Amino acid sequence: MSAASRLVLGDSAPFDPTAPLTASGNLGRRTMVDRIVRVIATAAALFAVAMLVVVVYGVFVRGVSSLSLSFAFRNPQGLAGGGIFNYLLGTIEVVTLGAVIALPIGVLTGLYLTEFAGPRSRVAGFLKLALDVMQGLPTIVVGLFIYGLIVIPQHVQSGFAASIALAIVMVPLMARASQEVLLLVPGSLREAADALGVNRWRTVLTVILPSAVGGIATGAILAIARAAGETAPVLILDSIYNPSQTTLDIFHGVPTVPMLIFTSVELPIPEAVARAWGAALLLMLMILIANIGARLWLARTRTKMAR
Amino acid sequence: MLFALCALAGLLVVVTLFDLVYQLVKDATPAVSRFGFGFLGHTTWKPGFNIEGAGALIYGTAVSSALALGLATPLGIAIGLYLSMIATPRVRATVGPLVEMLAAVPSIIYGFWGLVVLVPFVKHLEPGLHDALGFIPLFGAPSTIGISVLSAGIVLTVMILPIISALSRDLFLTVPEELKDGAAALGATSWEVIRGIVLPSTASGVGAAVVLGLGRALGEAIAVSFVIGDVNAIHGSLFQPGSTLAERIANQFQGALNNLHLAAMFYCGLILVVIGMITSIAARAIASRFDVNRTLGGGVL
Amino acid sequence: MTAGDRTGGGVPGDPGPPGRLRLRMESTLSSATSSSINGGGPEPSRAVVFDIRDMAVYYGQNRALADTSLKVYRNLVTAVIGPSGCGKSTFIRSLNRMNDAIVGFRLEGQVLYHGHDLYGSDANRVEVRRRIGMVFQKPNPFPKSIYDNVAWAPRNLGMKHRLDERVERALRQAALWEDVKDRLRDSALGLSGGQQQRLCIARAIAIEPDVLLLDEPASALDPVATASIEELMHDLKHRFTIVIVTHNMQQAARVADRTAFFSLETIGPDRFGTLIEYGDTETIFRGASDSRTRDYVAGRFG
Numbered sequence: 001m002s003a004a005s006r007l008v009l010g011d012s013a014p015f016d017p018t019a020p021l022t023a024s025g026n027l028g029r030r031t032m033v034d035r036i037v038r039v040i041a042t043a044a045a046l047f048a049v050a051m052l053v054v055v056v057y058g059v060f061v062r063g064v065s066s067l068s069l070s071f072a073f074r075n076p077q078g079l080a081g082g083g084i085f086n087y088l089l090g091t092i093e094v095v096t097l098g099a100v101i102a103l104p105i106g107v108l109t110g111l112y113l114t115e116f117a118g119p120r121s122r123v124a125g126f127l128k129l130a131l132d133v134m135q136g137l138p139t140i141v142v143g144l145f146i147y148g149l150i151v152i153p154q155h156v157q158s159g160f161a162a163s164i165a166l167a168i169v170m171v172p173l174m175a176r177a178s179q180e181v182l183l184l185v186p187g188s189l190r191e192a193a194d195a196l197g198v199n200r201w202r203t204v205l206t207v208i209l210p211s212a213v214g215g216i217a218t219g220a221i222l223a224i225a226r227a228a229g230e231t232a233p234v235l236i237l238d239s240i241y242n243p244s245q246t247t248l249d250i251f252h253g254v255p256t257v258p259m260l261i262f263t264s265v266e267l268p269i270p271e272a273v274a275r276a277w278g279a280a281l282l283l284m285l286m287i288l289i290a291n292i293g294a295r296l297w298l299a300r301t302r303t304k305m306a307r
Numbered sequence: 308m309l310f311a312l313c314a315l316a317g318l319l320v321v322v323t324l325f326d327l328v329y330q331l332v333k334d335a336t337p338a339v340s341r342f343g344f345g346f347l348g349h350t351t352w353k354p355g356f357n358i359e360g361a362g363a364l365i366y367g368t369a370v371s372s373a374l375a376l377g378l379a380t381p382l383g384i385a386i387g388l389y390l391s392m393i394a395t396p397r398v399r400a401t402v403g404p405l406v407e408m409l410a411a412v413p414s415i416i417y418g419f420w421g422l423v424v425l426v427p428f429v430k431h432l433e434p435g436l437h438d439a440l441g442f443i444p445l446f447g448a449p450s451t452i453g454i455s456v457l458s459a460g461i462v463l464t465v466m467i468l469p470i471i472s473a474l475s476r477d478l479f480l481t482v483p484e485e486l487k488d489g490a491a492a493l494g495a496t497s498w499e500v501i502r503g504i505v506l507p508s509t510a511s512g513v514g515a516a517v518v519l520g521l522g523r524a525l526g527e528a529i530a531v532s533f534v535i536g537d538v539n540a541i542h543g544s545l546f547q548p549g550s551t552l553a554e555r556i557a558n559q560f561q562g563a564l565n566n567l568h569l570a571a572m573f574y575c576g577l578i579l580v581v582i583g584m585i586t587s588i589a590a591r592a593i594a595s596r597f598d599v600n601r602t603l604g605g606g607v608l
Numbered sequence: 609m610t611a612g613d614r615t616g617g618g619v620p621g622d623p624g625p626p627g628r629l630r631l632r633m634e635s636t637l638s639s640a641t642s643s644s645i646n647g648g649g650p651e652p653s654r655a656v657v658f659d660i661r662d663m664a665v666y667y668g669q670n671r672a673l674a675d676t677s678l679k680v681y682r683n684l685v686t687a688v689i690g691p692s693g694c695g696k697s698t699f700i701r702s703l704n705r706m707n708d709a710i711v712g713f714r715l716e717g718q719v720l721y722h723g724h725d726l727y728g729s730d731a732n733r734v735e736v737r738r739r740i741g742m743v744f745q746k747p748n749p750f751p752k753s754i755y756d757n758v759a760w761a762p763r764n765l766g767m768k769h770r771l772d773e774r775v776e777r778a779l780r781q782a783a784l785w786e787d788v789k790d791r792l793r794d795s796a797l798g799l800s801g802g803q804q805q806r807l808c809i810a811r812a813i814a815i816e817p818d819v820l821l822l823d824e825p826a827s828a829l830d831p832v833a834t835a836s837i838e839e840l841m842h843d844l845k846h847r848f849t850i851v852i853v854t855h856n857m858q859q860a861a862r863v864a865d866r867t868a869f870f871s872l873e874t875i876g877p878d879r880f881g882t883l884i885e886y887g888d889t890e891t892i893f894r895g896a897s898d899s900r901t902r903d904y905v906a907g908r909f910g
Contacts, residue, residue, distance in 0.1 A: 017739050017818035018722040021731035024738070026766040027496075031734065034496035041393055044385035048406045048472065051465050055409075058424045059416060108316035116310050123317075129591065130321045136519070136587035137580065138526025140553050141331070144576040148330040171320060201309035229413025231529045232557060239561050258415050265419060265533065276419070284416050291411040295404060396711070489748040489808070492706060493761035494738030494815065503760055508751055 059281050066278025076244045080271030084279050086246040090254040094159045095228050098166035106174020114182040135172035142168050143236030157240050159254030165233035170223040177219020181212040214301040218294040225290040231258035257283050331577045337570035352539040354564040359571035366541045367549035372524040374460030379468045380517050387475025410469035418533030421462040426453035433546050447544025457545040458534040467520035474516035478509040515594030522586030528553035655682040657849045659720040665698050668712035672698050676883040685841050685850045687864030694870040695881025696853045700821050704740040705733050741817035745824040747804035749796035754788050757796045761815045782810035802833025822852040838863050867892040869901045
């Protein structure tokens with residue numbers, strides 16, 4: 001092939017390879033476009049972080065003055081005084097019951113999908129779809145569901161109904177977390193147990209679950225943190241309660257933190273609003289700390305299991 | 308034995324879902340039989356006169372979600388690109404979780420904050436927006452209160468941003484290094500590699516992420532209820548208050564005037580279920596080619 | 609290919625097509641230090657494309673490649689051979705700055721490209737890659753049509769004029785045109801391994817780079833596909849300067865004008881690759897100076 005075979009086309013200025021290695025041809029413009037895109041993307045990320053800061057700071061600055069030990073451990077006095085102990089307790093009750101219901105169901109479902117169902121199983125596919133749909137349900141709809149299922153027949157709104165609704169919110173999260181952790185367990189463990197002639201379920205109980213426990217626990221914490229902040233279900237199912245007493249009767253109205261905030265917002269009493277901010281700050285801090293803690297632990301679990 | 312328990316759990320999940328639809332249909336029946344499909348088109352909502360129509364709610368839901376999607380999609384993709392292609396691994400490991408934290412904040416906090424911080428801010432913003440963009444009917448005359456569809460849209464944007472950006476980031480990271488190397492070796496800038504290789508090959512996954520974000524926005528009740536005003540009207544301007552399906556339920560359920568009022572709200576719930584199912588299934592269908600191996604659950608998203 | 613190519617003598621650089629600047633010629637009398645490594649016979653007085661001086665590569669604290677010096681000459685095929693892990697890939701990827709993305713990568717010494725420092729502060733990485741193209745070991749076609757694979761980079765560079773011709777010529781040069789001319793809009797992923805690799809070559813030459821770096825281009829291919837790739841070398845070197853890494857000695861013997869032999873050295877706990885010997889291919893394979901080279905080409909190790 002001779003020189004004549006070299007392409008000499010009108011628009012492409014033949015470049016000189018011996019010229020210095022600075023941008024030639026249209027590279028100057030393209031580099032600028034590249035830089036602009038970088039700036040935009042970085043700005044977007046900064047915006048997101050800024051939003052987080054703005055929201056957290058906004059709640060912090062309005063709620064911090066209300067925080068104190070007595071705030072957390074005393075009951076309300078009147079419309080605006082005292083603490084929010086009964087609300088905190090109520091949230092703990094409702095969420096705990098919901099978790100007690102959701103955890104086993106979620107983990108068992110996750111177990112089914114990873115250990116017992118074939119990869120091409122139609123049942124497994126359908127179950128996964130069901131879990132996805134369940135996860136995508138607006139929580140207010142879950143509230144409506146339980147209202148019809150439990151509140152109407154029982155003629156009373158209750159913490160119990162709210163627990164069931166929260167359990168529905170938590171199950172898909174638990175199932176997914178369980179799956180993810182279980183999938184990390186090396187197949188070699190299962191194969192070794194099979195080769196030794198051990199029953200599938202025995203393997204699961206004694207070998208697989210123990211190594212997945214850490215990840216499942218963090219998944220549970222994250223699911224619980226999520227449920228603790230859910231307002232829509234309690235708004236529908238548990239909005240009638242005694243606002244100044246603690247109660248352990250979960251089959252009637254139980255005060256919860258989200259309800260406190262929701263009902264205090266429009267009150268013309270600044271102290272009540274301040275108390276709501278304190279409650280909001282407490283709720284937000286607990287959830288954020290639970291999230292950060294769980295993530296860090298989850299990251300450690302992942303690296304441990306990857307070894 | 309364990310197998311039986313697991314299978315039972317799975318069965319319970321499926322049964323619950325079916326029961327949910329059944330219950331909603333049952334409890335919505337008084338309204339469905341009374342209003343039929345006209346419920347979707349009529350906008351009058353006067354429980355005292357036994358007239359309910361979800362037209363304004365559907366409009367509000369659509370507009371606020373469209374706004375949120377319009378803002379959060381480019382932002383989310385840009386953040387996903389930043390985290391996967393521009394940030395150093397150390398920066399990615401700090402900023403990534405921070406963005407995901409946005410999803411951990413409960414909706415009631417967003418609502419409360421929205422009411423007290425965002426709404427006044429929007430009120431300040433409105434005159435400027437009207438001056439600049441007033442020729443578009445969306446940006447009509449500024450109102451005296453910031454409670455508006457715009458505020459709802461902005462709150463929703465912040466709430467769905469982490470979904471889109473985290474999923475986008477994960478998707479962009481799955482593009483094989485060898486493809487990006489091959490593109491770079493041809494003298495392309497990073498943006499050209501993104502535009503030519505990364506974005507096209509992850510398009511369906513990003514689409515699924517957007518649909519998931521949309522689903523979230525459509526069903527959000529609490530945060531929206533603080534900032535949109537629960538006003539049953541259709542306005543052209545974003546600066547006016549409005550209402551959405553989910554928010555109407557949140558605001559009026561406990562004070563329902565009569566059974567028909569209640570049933571009408573169940574009817575709204577039914578519409579929301581249908582929308583929620585469609586978005587979940589659509590997202591799955593779009594993303595079925597991708598195996599994004601991460602915990603969408605765990606409470607963070 | 610004339611005799612002058614292989615044995616040196618005063619073959620001037622290709623004067624180039626109209627409009628191109630004359631290439632500089634550098635006198636290349638061997639220096640005392642490099643004569644043993646860059647050995648054998650009189651140096652051809654060709655233009656030097658790469659002048660690599662005491663190049664060393666570190667990944668973090670680990671030295672991967674030690675003090676390598678050699679010159680790559682214009683319009684020749686220069687092969688890089690050696691046992692696995694001796695730094696051949698590291699070496700070639702350093703020639704177009706593809707190692708920049710690797711965390712901890714550090715290069716010492718100098719890599720001069722036409723006299724310009726490739727790693728200098730005013731060297732634009734994207735520009736470097738525009739001039740020095742690379743084809744990778746595993747074919748990596750984009751998930752696009754065959755046409756778009758080849759046309760993608762020219763479009764980026766603004767070469768919109770007569771793009772169809774450019775694509776066709778690149779595909780012809782890569783000996784792929786006949787296979788794909790009727791299905792240019794089909795996905796490139798439907799091609800066989802050998803065809804995909806030729807597509808990658810077409811893709812690289814479509815923008816008319818100055819240099820083509822080939823990192824074991826045929827190692828993932830069957831013998832027939834390999835043979836077709838090797839045939840390309842003879843034609844392509846008239847237009848480009850080619851550096852090819854190969855673990856297949858016979859391949860180097862078949863296609864290369866000059867050959868560089870790298871191997872692993874161990875000094876205490878430190879294991880690194882280094883250039884052992886470099887010269888005309890005939891010399892390296894028939895009468896190498898270093899015993900390690902002789903052992904390797906005789907198949908006694910690696």
